[in-house]
Amino acid sequence: MKTAYNFQLVQIVVPALVALVVVALGQVFSAHRDRENKRREQRIDYLVSAFRALSKANHHPRLYEVADDVEQAVSDIQLFGTPRQVQLVRTFATQLATTKEAELDSLLCELRDSLRHELGRGRVTGNMQWLRIGRKTGTIEGDLTDG
Numbered sequence: 001m002k003t004a005y006n007f008q009l010v011q012i013v014v015p016a017l018v019a020l021v022v023v024a025l026g027q028v029f030s031a032h033r034d035r036e037n038k039r040r041e042q043r044i045d046y047l048v049s050a051f052r053a054l055s056k057a058n059h060h061p062r063l064y065e066v067a068d069d070v071e072q073a074v075s076d077i078q079l080f081g082t083p084r085q086v087q088l089v090r091t092f093a094t095q096l097a098t099t100k101e102a103e104l105d106s107l108l109c110e111l112r113d114s115l116r117h118e119l120g121r122g123r124v125t126g127n128m129q130w131l132r133i134g135r136k137t138g139t140i141e142g143d144l145t146d147g
Helices: 002-057 063-080 083-099 105-118
Strands: 129-136 139-146
Touching: 002 063, 002 105, 063 083, 083 105
Parallel strands: none
Antiparallel strands: 129 139
């Protein structure tokens, strides 16, 4: 009689324990996935902002007007960028500091490709194309440059 009782108890307790372990593991994996998704979203947001700031600065006639945004973008890329992006932004910063000129196209293309990959978009080939519209009173002058 006691063996039958123990057998019934095992039939109830073992599935309950298995269910609890499955639920606990599901929670752990779900929390991990949520943290990773949040990190990914934050990284994408910062890199999109950096891309926008650098693209605004690229071929800008008065770089000092966007200097704060460029400085923030350089910092953000060093924090959130891939090793390749960090290397490119360091090269850009060093060139700008030493020669007062620096090329941004390779960094912007790298950011574009990385962000498009992160967002599930296809790769785009070719250089960046830049449009700068002159802002004189009453006239519109376009300057289209190929990066």
